[in-house]
Amino acid sequence: MKKWERAWIGGLAVLIFLILWEAAMPLGLVKVADISRPSLVAKAFVELAVSGEVFQPLVISLKEFLVGFVLALIVGIPVGIVLGRYRFFSMLFDPLLMALYTMPYLAIMPLLVVWFGVGLGATVAVVFLGAAFPIVINTAVGMREVDPVWVRAVRSFGGSEWDVFRKVLLPGSVPPMMTGIRLGVGRGLLGMVVSEMYASTEGIGGLIGLYGNSFRTSELIALIAVVSVLGFVFVDLMRRLEGWVNKGRAEAQW
Amino acid sequence: MVHIDLRQVMVTFPQPDGGEFLAVNSFDLKVEKGEFVTIVGPSGCGKSTILSVVDGLIRPSGGEALINGKPVTGPGSDRALVFQEFALLPWRTVESNIMLGLELQHKVPRGKIEALVSHYIKMVGLQGFERHHPHQLSGGMRQRVGIARALAVNPEILLMDEPFAALDAQTREIMSAELLRIWEQEKKTVLFVTHSIDEAVYLADRIVVLSGCPGCVREIIPVSLSRPRNLEIKDEAEFVRLRRHIWGLLEQEAQRQAGGRAGS
Numbered sequence: 001m002k003k004w005e006r007a008w009i010g011g012l013a014v015l016i017f018l019i020l021w022e023a024a025m026p027l028g029l030v031k032v033a034d035i036s037r038p039s040l041v042a043k044a045f046v047e048l049a050v051s052g053e054v055f056q057p058l059v060i061s062l063k064e065f066l067v068g069f070v071l072a073l074i075v076g077i078p079v080g081i082v083l084g085r086y087r088f089f090s091m092l093f094d095p096l097l098m099a100l101y102t103m104p105y106l107a108i109m110p111l112l113v114v115w116f117g118v119g120l121g122a123t124v125a126v127v128f129l130g131a132a133f134p135i136v137i138n139t140a141v142g143m144r145e146v147d148p149v150w151v152r153a154v155r156s157f158g159g160s161e162w163d164v165f166r167k168v169l170l171p172g173s174v175p176p177m178m179t180g181i182r183l184g185v186g187r188g189l190l191g192m193v194v195s196e197m198y199a200s201t202e203g204i205g206g207l208i209g210l211y212g213n214s215f216r217t218s219e220l221i222a223l224i225a226v227v228s229v230l231g232f233v234f235v236d237l238m239r240r241l242e243g244w245v246n247k248g249r250a251e252a253q254w
Numbered sequence: 255m256v257h258i259d260l261r262q263v264m265v266t267f268p269q270p271d272g273g274e275f276l277a278v279n280s281f282d283l284k285v286e287k288g289e290f291v292t293i294v295g296p297s298g299c300g301k302s303t304i305l306s307v308v309d310g311l312i313r314p315s316g317g318e319a320l321i322n323g324k325p326v327t328g329p330g331s332d333r334a335l336v337f338q339e340f341a342l343l344p345w346r347t348v349e350s351n352i353m354l355g356l357e358l359q360h361k362v363p364r365g366k367i368e369a370l371v372s373h374y375i376k377m378v379g380l381q382g383f384e385r386h387h388p389h390q391l392s393g394g395m396r397q398r399v400g401i402a403r404a405l406a407v408n409p410e411i412l413l414m415d416e417p418f419a420a421l422d423a424q425t426r427e428i429m430s431a432e433l434l435r436i437w438e439q440e441k442k443t444v445l446f447v448t449h450s451i452d453e454a455v456y457l458a459d460r461i462v463v464l465s466g467c468p469g470c471v472r473e474i475i476p477v478s479l480s481r482p483r484n485l486e487i488k489d490e491a492e493f494v495r496l497r498r499h500i501w502g503l504l505e506q507e508a509q510r511q512a513g514g515r516a517g518s
């Protein structure tokens with residue numbers, strides 16, 4: 001019941017927003033090039049889809065994102081585990097890591113272009129950089145915050161260090177790890193779009209740059225919506241994966 | 255036959271400033287096979303540490319801990335610990351939590367684990383909750399899982415560290431009655447730490463009263479109340495006498511700690 005109420009009220013707000021947006025231009029409040037209208041955005045979206053103009057860039061973007069993101073997972077999770085497990089490494093690397101994490105990583109785009117070249121290379125690198133840090137940091141936090149009494153329980157049954165790791169530390173740090181992965185999806189997608197806009201004319205970002213420069217606001221907004229949907233799909237996929245890894249685990253409760 | 259033999263056990267913990275903190279000093283105790291011994295004492299006097307020594311999680315810095323005459327070198331399948339905090343893995347179901355020890359000890363073939371688990375689920379009265387997660391259970395039920403998990407590895411010695419301290423008074427009474435029922439069936443040697451004098455008397459064959467000086471035994475009190483016991487026994491004269499006696503011992507301790515006026 002509560003859930004429906006929530007959806008209903010939220011939906012109403014969205015509807016009012018769309019109506020106001022649609023009405024703003026005819027009422028003479030703004031020019032169409034400034035904010036477009038929902039109906040025009042929808043039309044642009046359909047046209048982009050029908051003409052197929054969006055598909056090839058979408059495939060390129062997906063490839064770049066996936067390569068960068070999977071690399072971030074492959075590198076980020078083990079590094080996070082090591083930093084979370086071994087005090088020595090965390091003392092050694094934590095300051096550096098925090099500095100890099102808070103650095104505006106998009107600002108080093110020009111360097112990445114020099115290192116990896118225009119196109120796929122630079123974008124993959126940006127996605128990787130954006131996604132890896134939250135994954136590393138949250139995985140490490142998860143490892144450290146595992147309840148020590150769980151570890152004692154495994155040890156008291158004669159469990160080895162390896163048992164402690166696979167029966168407690170790893171599953172116990174999944175929730176923070178998932179938070180890191182979700183943050184990583186957002187930062188990775190942002191990096192992907194900006195890199196494509198800045199460093200290449202390919203991919204969804206390239207297309208956004210193109211329409212943005214020629215003030216075709218409706219297409220621009222339609223493309224941004226495509227990226228949002230992409231982000232949503234990835235986060236949802238991750239959530240499903242999490243559910244599959246830990247069947248029936250109730251995340252909210254602990 | 256002596257089952258657990260603690261001889262002048264001493265435990266020190268290294269401190270951040272480089273010094274040593276004396277947590278248990280020269281603790282002596284012999285526990286017979288099948289005996290139920292409870293330990294009461296002010297908090298911080300080393301009760302948990304003593305259990306950890308018997309379990310093999312902590313190595314004594316001095317003296318020795320013997321099980322069946324052999325020195326403890328680490329945790330073993332002949333001992334199992336029950337924790338005040340339950341220490342259940344929240345992502346596992348009741349069933350799978352109970353399996354933990356069996357999984358870790360590889361003593362029982364995979365195929366037999368399920369039968370064992372369902373046996374102990376029945377023993378602690380958790381039928382119907384096999385697929386529940388710990389957060390869906392009340393405190394009392396969670397500790398039933400903790401007890402079943404310990405019993406499932408079929409240990410000879412059950413070490414219980416204030417297992418009912420987090421429960422409300424009524425659940426606590428029910429749980430201790432249940433524990434006695436299970437103990438009469440299983441005949442384990444039990445070392446049970448508690449804060450509750452009532453609990454200590456109700457359960458024990460012998461009560462070890464500790465004093466504030468780290469892990470010093472103040473008195474070891476045999477309990478002659480007949481078994482099997484039910485909760486009515488708490489009204490018997492002998493029970494009341496024991497409770498008053500222990501209360502007196504602990505009060506002296508409390509006063510000594512609070513103001514150092516015990517001698518006056």
Ligand SMILES: Nc1ncnc2c1ncn2[C@@H]1O[C@H](COP(=O)(O)OP(=O)(O)O)[C@@H](O)[C@H]1O
Nearest residue numbers: 267268275277296297298299300301302303304
């Ligand atoms: N791992 C440890 N490191 C340092 N000090 C500890 C450690 N474990 C326990 N202590 C200290 O040893 C003393 C006895 O602890 P404990 O055995 O837990 O007492 P109790 O269970 O009787 O309350 C306490 O003062 C506690 O702070």
Ligand SMILES: [Mg+2]
Nearest residue numbers: 301302303415
């Ligand atoms: Mg304790």
